[in-house]
Amino acid sequence: MSLWTAEEAAAATGGQAVGDWRVDGISIDTRSIAEGDLFVALKAARDGHDFVAQALEKGAGAALVSRRPEGVGDDAPLLLVDDVQTGLEALGRAGRARTDARVIAVTGSVGKTSTKEMLARMLSDQGRTHSAVASYNNHWGVPLTLARMPRDTEFAVIEIGMNHPGEISPLAKQARPHVAMVTTVAPVHLEAFDGIEGIAAEKAAIMDGLEPGGVAILNADIAEAPILQSVAKRVTRDVQWCGTGTGPIAPTYHLTGTTLRGDETEAEVTLPNAQTHRLHIQSLGAHFAMNALGALACLAALDLDLAKAVQSLSLWSPVTGRGARETVSLGAGQGEILLLDDSYNANPTSVAAALAVLAATPCAGRRIAYLGDMKELGPQEQRLHSDLADLDAVQALDEIHCIGPLMGALHAALPADKRGGHYATSDDVRADLAGQIAAGDVVLAKGSLSMALAKVVDGIRELGHGEATF
Incomplete structure (x- = not known):
């Protein structure tokens, strides 16, 4: 058809x-x-x-x-x-209206794409599932995803993002989700907002599109949780909170333990009915455990098979540029390096998470980070870059190379024994890579998309022959 x-x-x-x-x-x-x-x-x-x-x-x-x-x-x-944009939106609304699909919409300052991919992987084993490709989460990406939805779709996952106030609500109303999830709120796109409270209010606008009887899945650990709560109270009676119990609101979906082991993450979770599950994730990072907990809560909201969902989750792994792990062989008998490709985007929260992953990754050589500017942070941008030097994870790293003018603030704040080079562009880094990385090293590349850290990733691959580890 x-x-x-x-x-x-x-x-x-x-x-x-x-x-x-x-x-x-x-x-x-x-x-x-x-x-x-x-x-x-x-x-x-x-x-x-x-x-x-x-x-x-x-x-x-x-x-x-x-x-x-x-x-x-x-x-x-x-x-x-x-008008073509208006026509695409109308086609998207019609695509959404003609299916009986149960729809989950996801937003958040960090983790929305990974969570969307987790959900798509888990749902695909329980019915015909449709989701956005890549990060199609803006004014054309959302209606395009809806217009592409097959008629017989049973489950759909729609990712919704923003750069400025007022963007999320109209997109959520196009998607009309049965479940709306906010992964977290963080200082991202600050230059367009008065403060993080404004970002929280904008993320909460995803609930404007909830279908009658819809469910909100929210982060209980963040300081801005009460802002999300005030919006949720106006739009739905069914609000589920995910967290560790350390935030301002008690979680209904409780992350009771997280273990980082090798290149994998295990998490113990307790559901509202006191049922417990152990989640197995093929990537390292406590942030993945929180995203997985929220994804599980979304499936519970749709009354799906959670035991099967946990099994499906164990088969998920991050996509390229968003935490994917890759071994790079340096040639016969010359050993390997491990590349952590998180080059797609960056903000203070996601960089902190990526550095924590690098610090926890087993390593026979050195732990090296290439960090590019974090964009759209407003007047606080210099401080938010220099503050990265105070992260506990930095103590476990051997060398941090900084790329871009804003990362100059971090370069100056780093301890001398951690301070690598400071480069204007990713092309400049690429020319120096051969002398900076050796067998046994674990290397992270992370930066805002415009900083083109993907060029650094490609340069590292060119040191040998890349082979995905999962």
Whole structure:
């Protein structure tokens, strides 16, 4: 069965279909478009209308446009709408409305993508599951994910993010979740908010979209939990709290113990009915245990098989750029290094978690970190960078290399025996890597996306031949 017919898509968007077409997928990028996709001509860095002809040449089944592009024939399969972004949102709402899927929406300053992936892995063993790819969590990513949802979907996981106030609520109302989860609140995007309290209020707005009788899954350990609680009281009677019992609100889902062993994490959890489970996670990090507890609470809210969910969780591992672990062979007889690729993004909370993982990772050589600037932190940015030097995990590290002008504050604050180089860009680091890393070392790469720490990761791989460990 096709994802969308011309008639269905026109009815959903109020647009005009040109031709009698059917599409099996939706794409916004001609580089990855598949035959039979609907190409959505969004305006971003460039106008998507400039690529419609190319998309059709590559086999696109139709294109969603606001005008007939140049070089496109009169008989080309199109869906003409007044505005492409608005049309995509309408298609997303229709995609959500036509399924009986039980929907979980996830937001949070840290951990939302990992939690989304955990949920998708756990749910896929209990029914037909649909989730966002990568971090499609913004004004086009959420409606795109909803519009891509197959008709027969049983479970869906929608990730929702933000950079500025007022972004989450409309996206949550498009997703209409049965379960809404906030992983945590942290000082991220501070330059757009008056303080962390404003960030907490924005994250809480995910509950604006809850379906009647919906469930909120919230973090009990954070200081901002009362802000989440005040919003939850207005929108639902069913609020479940996850935590260790050290925060301002008593958890209903209790993380009673976390053990980091080798490259794995084990967690003991107690549920509201006093049932206990031991969670096994194929990655190192106490933050993964908290995310997994929240994911388990989401499945409990949907009355699913928790024992099976725990088994499914044990098969999950982080995706590239978000804590994935990789061994890099330095060549025959020259040994290996362990690479911790957490290069996708960074903020004070996630950097602290990543350094704690590096400090806890067994190591025959040295523990080395490459840290790039953390962006969008507002007036406190210099202090938030220098404060990283005071983390307990730093004492267990051998060398920290700093990348970018903001990381200069950390470089200056580090103890002399921990201080590596200070570089302007990731390209500069890449040129020096060969003399900095040796067999037996464990190496972390972490920074905001714009700092391109992925180049450092690629440079480390080039020292040998990368091989994923899971």
